[in-house]
Amino acid sequence: xxxxxxxxxxxxxxxxxxxxxxxxxxxxxxxxxxxxxxxxxxxxxxxxxxxxxxxxxxxxxxxxxxxxxxxxxxxxxxxxxxxxxxxxxxxxxxxxxxxxxxxxxxxxxxxxxxxxxxxxxxxxxxxxxxxxxxxxxxxxxxxxxxxxxxxxxxxxxxxxxxxxxxxxxxxxxxxxxxxxxxxxxxxxxxxxxxxxxxxxxxxxxxxxxxxxxxxxxxxxxxxxxxxxxxxxxxxxxxxxxxxxxxxxxxxxxxxxxxxxxxxxxxxxxxxxxxxxxxxxxxxxxxxxxxxxxxxxxxxxxxxxxxxxxx
Amino acid sequence: xxxxxxxxxxxxxxxxxxxxxxxxxxxxxxxxxxxxxxxxxxxxxxxxxxxxxxxxxxxxxxxxxxxxxxxxxxxxxxxxxxxxxxxxxxxxxxxxxxxxxxxxxxxxxxxxxxxxxxxxxxxxxxxxxxxxxxxxxxxxxxxxxxxxxxxxxxxxxxxxxxxxxxxxxxxxxxxxxx
Numbered sequence: 001x002x003x004x005x006x007x008x009x010x011x012x013x014x015x016x017x018x019x020x021x022x023x024x025x026x027x028x029x030x031x032x033x034x035x036x037x038x039x040x041x042x043x044x045x046x047x048x049x050x051x052x053x054x055x056x057x058x059x060x061x062x063x064x065x066x067x068x069x070x071x072x073x074x075x076x077x078x079x080x081x082x083x084x085x086x087x088x089x090x091x092x093x094x095x096x097x098x099x100x101x102x103x104x105x106x107x108x109x110x111x112x113x114x115x116x117x118x119x120x121x122x123x124x125x126x127x128x129x130x131x132x133x134x135x136x137x138x139x140x141x142x143x144x145x146x147x148x149x150x151x152x153x154x155x156x157x158x159x160x161x162x163x164x165x166x167x168x169x170x171x172x173x174x175x176x177x178x179x180x181x182x183x184x185x186x187x188x189x190x191x192x193x194x195x196x197x198x199x200x201x202x203x204x205x206x207x208x209x210x211x212x213x214x215x216x217x218x219x220x221x222x223x224x225x226x227x228x229x230x231x232x233x234x235x236x237x238x239x240x241x242x243x244x245x246x247x248x249x250x251x252x253x254x255x256x257x258x259x260x261x262x263x264x265x266x267x268x269x270x271x272x273x274x275x276x277x278x279x280x281x282x283x284x285x286x287x288x289x290x291x292x293x294x295x296x297x298x299x300x301x302x303x304x305x306x307x308x309x310x
Numbered sequence: 311x312x313x314x315x316x317x318x319x320x321x322x323x324x325x326x327x328x329x330x331x332x333x334x335x336x337x338x339x340x341x342x343x344x345x346x347x348x349x350x351x352x353x354x355x356x357x358x359x360x361x362x363x364x365x366x367x368x369x370x371x372x373x374x375x376x377x378x379x380x381x382x383x384x385x386x387x388x389x390x391x392x393x394x395x396x397x398x399x400x401x402x403x404x405x406x407x408x409x410x411x412x413x414x415x416x417x418x419x420x421x422x423x424x425x426x427x428x429x430x431x432x433x434x435x436x437x438x439x440x441x442x443x444x445x446x447x448x449x450x451x452x453x454x455x456x457x458x459x460x461x462x463x464x465x466x467x468x469x470x471x472x473x474x475x476x477x478x479x480x481x482x483x484x485x486x487x488x
Contacts (some may be wrong), residue, residue: 050336069336111454205372
């Protein structure tokens with residue numbers, strides 16, 4: 001029985017191992033579904049409302065997409081790559097993250113300065129919490145207990161207890177933090193600070209900033225892979241690669257115009273980078289730091305959040 | 311002409327001071343390209359100097375510092391008034407491309423925020439060229455629900471107008487043989 005199952009898995013292996021990217025194309029009002037094995041766009045899902053943020057659930061079944069202009073959250077069923085429902089959320093929904101258990105889905109509202117907890121099944125807001133000004137990126141710790149909100153216009157990260165939906169603290173970051181990423185161990189978080197051109201490194205246990213990395217111009221988001229951090233420098237057109245132990249910059253790699261959303265593959269061999277201006281998703285080898293493949297997307301890909309279905 | 315239209319569009323803007331540090335969720339982009347029937351070298355000779363934007367019909371005067379080095383600055387004085395301050399952040403003469411940003415402009419002059427731009431000349435076979443002008447920017451009003459004169463559409467229209475006028479004038483000048 002067990003051998004049979006393993007054999008089945010082995011046969012089905014390549015298909016099962018295939019990862020898929022869900023890339024929000026803001027001006028095109030769509031989500032590009034990109035097969036990362038072939039680096040081809042396999043479909044484009046009409047979403048509307050200028051989609052920007054995206055988060056794929058840990059089990060891979062759903063992709064959640066925010067539309068700041070349309071003021072709704074779109075639920076995409078990844079089995080059929082179609083829109084299941086659209087849920088009205090706030091006044092400017094942008095950052096989005098999914099609880100590791102699959103629900104709720106957290107949505108940051110840029111204009112209302114709140115984070116909403118959305119029940120994706122009931123399709124309604126079940127809780128909300130006031131955070132700092134213009135919350136942007138969101139991230140949940142792997143144990144699901146803590147939610148981080150990068151409050152862009154308050155220059156801070158808020159810590160929210162997910163059980164009570166209450167803010168239990170905040171710490172100062174660099175200027176205008178946008179993306180926030182938590183490592184797999186749940187020990188550290190990294191913010192991309194748009195105006196100070198830095199990544200702020202936060203110790204989650206001690207809840208304090210423990211270091212700063214100087215990036216290129218206008219960092220947008222950070223991915224972590226292979227012991228390295230990768231920050232997308234929007235204006236610089238570069239990826240700032242830094243060592244996660246020493247926090248020293250390894251290299252600044254030119255990739256394309258307006259690199260924005262960035263996510264790592266499950267095996268950490270690659271990071272995938274959406275280029276808003278070039279309309280591409282690029283694959284970078286996390287060891288050699290070379291761009292080894294490029295896929296065409298729709299117009300204006302942002303892919304702000306965890307956009308890879310693993 | 312163009313400037314005057316932009317001025318009119320932007321008058322109401324003075325009532326809504328843009329919040330320079332906030333950045334609304336939807337960045338806009340405009341790309342225009344034009345075929346010009348002369349070689350890339352000849353096009354680059356006209357537009358490749360960051361310190362001289364006299365090829366654009368709306369520009370009266372260009373003053374600046376540091377030539378074509380990264381971080382070079384220039385100030386464009388427009389016909390009919392208004393100025394635009396810009397900084398060069400990429401320059402590659404071999405690839406015939408450069409990128410720059412606006413560091414200061416009144417939304418009365420151009421209803422945009424956080425504007426950046428690339429200008430590139432590419433060969434198009436048989437001694438012809440394609441000039442591509444790309445811009446990325448936010449609308450003039452950075453908060454939610456903008457007034458129509460400062461919305462996304464107005465910003466895109468204004469930038470498209472600037473690019474169209476520039477590329478048209480460039481084509482006329484170069485193909486005219488002067």
